[in-house]
Amino acid sequence: MAATLEEAVQIALGIGYPVVLKSQVLVGGRGKAGGIKKAEDRGSLEKAFRELKALRIKGYPVEKVLIVRAVNIQKEFYVGMTVDYVKNDVVLMASSAGGVDIEETARENPEAIKKYYLRGSHRPGGKEWHSFIQDVFPAPSYQKKAAAVFQNLINVFFAYDCSLAEINPLVVDEAGEMCAADAKINFDDNALFRHEDIRKMQDARYEDSDELKAREHGLSFVKLDGNVGCIVNGAGLAMATMDVIKLLGGRPANFLDVGGSSNPEKVLHALRIILNNKEVKVVLMNIFGGITRCDDIAKGILEAGKRMDISVPLVVRLIGTNEPQAKEILAQNKINTYSTMREAVEKAVALAKR
Amino acid sequence: MSILVDQNTKVIVQGITGRDGSFHTEQMLGYGTRIVGGVTPGKGGQTVCGVPVFNTVAEAKKKTGADTAVIYVPAPFAKDAIFEDIQAGMSLIICITEGIPILDIVEVMRALEGRPCLPAGRPCLPAGRQTRFIGPNCPGVISPGKAKVGIMPGSIHQPGPVGVISRSGTLTYEVVYNLTRSNMGQSTCVGLGGDPITGMRFTDALEMFMRDEETQGIVMVGEIGGGDEQTAAEFIKKEGTKPVVGFIAGRTAPAGKRMGHAGAIISSGETTAEAKRQVLQEAGVTVVDFPDDIPAALKKKLR
Numbered sequence: 093m094a095a096t097l098e099e100a101v102q103i104a105l106g107i108g109y110p111v112v113l114k115s116q117v118l119v120g121g122r123g124k125a126g127g128i129k130k131a132e133d134r135g136s137l138e139k140a141f142r143e144l145k146a147l148r149i150k151g152y153p154v155e156k157v158l159i160v161r162a163v164n165i166q167k168e169f170y171v172g173m174t175v176d177y178v179k180n181d182v183v184l185m186a187s188s189a190g191g192v193d194i195e196e197t198a199r200e201n202p203e204a205i206k207k208y209y210l211r212g213s214h215r216p217g218g219k220e221w222h223s224f225i226q227d228v229f230p231a232p233s234y235q236k237k238a239a240a241v242f243q244n245l246i247n248v249f250f251a252y253d254c255s256l257a258e259i260n261p262l263v264v265d266e267a268g269e270m271c272a273a274d275a276k277i278n279f280d281d282n283a284l285f286r287h288e289d290i291r292k293m294q295d296a297r298y299e300d301s302d303e304l305k306a307r308e309h310g311l312s313f314v315k316l317d318g319n320v321g322c323i324v325n326g327a328g329l330a331m332a333t334m335d336v337i338k339l340l341g342g343r344p345a346n347f348l349d350v351g352g353s354s355n356p357e358k359v360l361h362a363l364r365i366i367l368n369n370k371e372v373k374v375v376l377m378n379i380f381g382g383i384t385r386c387d388d389i390a391k392g393i394l395e396a397g398k399r400m401d402i403s404v405p406l407v408v409r410l411i412g413t414n415e416p417q418a419k420e421i422l423a424q425n426k427i428n429t430y431s432t433m434r435e436a437v438e439k440a441v442a443l444a445k446r
Numbered sequence: 447m448s449i450l451v452d453q454n455t456k457v458i459v460q461g462i463t464g465r466d467g468s469f470h471t472e473q474m475l476g477y478g479t480r481i482v483g484g485v486t487p488g489k490g491g492q493t494v495c496g497v498p499v500f501n502t503v504a505e506a507k508k509k510t511g512a513d514t515a516v517i518y519v520p521a522p523f524a525k526d527a528i529f530e531d532i533q534a535g536m537s538l539i540i541c542i543t544e545g546i547p548i549l550d551i552v553e554v555m556r557a558l559e560g561r562p563c564l565p566a567g568r569p570c571l572p573a574g575r576q577t578r579f580i581g582p583n584c585p586g587v588i589s590p591g592k593a594k595v596g597i598m599p600g601s602i603h604q605p606g607p608v609g610v611i612s613r614s615g616t617l618t619y620e621v622v623y624n625l626t627r628s629n630m631g632q633s634t635c636v637g638l639g640g641d642p643i644t645g646m647r648f649t650d651a652l653e654m655f656m657r658d659e660e661t662q663g664i665v666m667v668g669e670i671g672g673g674d675e676q677t678a679a680e681f682i683k684k685e686g687t688k689p690v691v692g693f694i695a696g697r698t699a700p701a702g703k704r705m706g707h708a709g710a711i712i713s714s715g716e717t718t719a720e721a722k723r724q725v726l727q728e729a730g731v732t733v734v735d736f737p738d739d740i741p742a743a744l745k746k747k748l749r
Contacts, residue, residue: 175548177642177672177709180555212556253547282708283547285522312706316698327640327706328614328669331695332737335719338698339735347699349706352597352615380616380623382585382599383466412599412619433620434738 095156100141103159110162113140115154118298125149163265170194172258173249184208186228190261237270253283309361318343320444321366321375325350325384333378342441345372352383359392374405376440381412390418409436447660448589448634458483458512460527461519462494477594482510503530514538516595525550541581551643579645585615585637606631609655612667613638620737628741633661640707648678663689663744670696671710675722679729689747692726692733694719
């Protein structure tokens, strides 16, 4: 991996020309965006390296370039592994039609992708396994190598709690050797607590700064392009609130789930993130108290009002646990509340149109 | 009648000494649920809200005769808690915990099917025994007036003839609140959970409600992501005997973004709210636009 031209030259010297330069960005479609180049000698390496470093791929700068031996590709395969949510199982996938168009293949010709379910085992074997391997790798000389690749993939998948691990393409060169020409791994966010090493690799630049900030404060946030900001407790109710805003003629500015806890601080952080978006003309709070206590939310609103400038009108709907106390607190501070979701959304949509 | 839980259900609370576990034990007891014991390893011998605490599920089951477990333990320990229930032979496991790694749940599902994961070599369900697993990341189950096993506010519920099935928490409360306001009580409300893999799915709960004598109509609250609503639609088309009203959240959700729930993500055309609304409508389900339209729509179908 090279960050500077000197490093690139050194690495290429060690490998021997021809080499391939691959931009290191955490987005797909890199090859099609011109992020991969081949170099036959030092001159073309320098030129390719400078061009890649100047490139932005889907908006992201290329800071590092991976330099590898150029493989004379005879055949490209696809191999991958993921969790099948319908079958509650881990599945291996493979296709003899590997390469950049695998997504298209999956859509238009799904039979070209063969599947093998692990059924709890981490060491595949038996009749079904052999026919899976033979289907994708008809040449006997490839089968043993492919099986070894799969075993390594399985080991990595379970060791690191992956949600997707794929090698595409898995290539065979003119000497009949198999090698991973590109790979992609997604990790399960819920399992990061047991993979500190993976957590450290997270690159904040690849994430929306508001979404990141929201996560730090235990909020779940997704920005949309409307002007009615919303703060809701619970993901399902938050989605339904967005939908109702749209159905009543408004445009939701975001999805925001404050979660189930009663921490008044969360309301403050939620308001800060939403008001960061200058499009927002009104903030709708839709809280159904269960574990969340309405009076804590009300206190959060007052606290936020003291600590920041809330420049847009607030429309508050509170119901459930400690609702009377919450309504009293807000009434004393001249903040109107609504009991039904429809009334509150109608009010917010009307205010956004003013 | 009702499904899954009633006044005879004997419940143990795993994680009873924790903040959430003790708070909700008090709430569940207040509702009238028969909480017969709690489990927190190393804290056996204590009591929480007058309920005896045991070190293991096996011990709690033996001493109290419990058949149902509700889990409030933190995500890193949830898998072990579930396996303890499977091993002890609990007949119903309700997992409230959010944020459990998906491979842990895959392992649990294998064990529930009677096939353990290797090479971990964990025990699996003994042959011939059935354990129902609800959740994870769910609000639990309530049979109004009989028992509440979970975290939902009991006060918004009312006994009656409507079965409610949902992938969400607070959205279910919204739906139940509207039903109760329209004087349409509930037989049982089942929270399936917001994860991509859940033990009980729409079809399982639909099947139980179709058989339950008290339940006359069913409300299903779905959302974007996954294909469970489609499977449910097929089931309703083939075996539905009672009217069903549906609501699907996430019509305005952008594709490829996870909307709070781990399972709520549009990954393909079939996982959108519109696609789900359509297949349910084709199966004869009345799909409404607003959550507060549900009571009227169901009343019309029940007439």
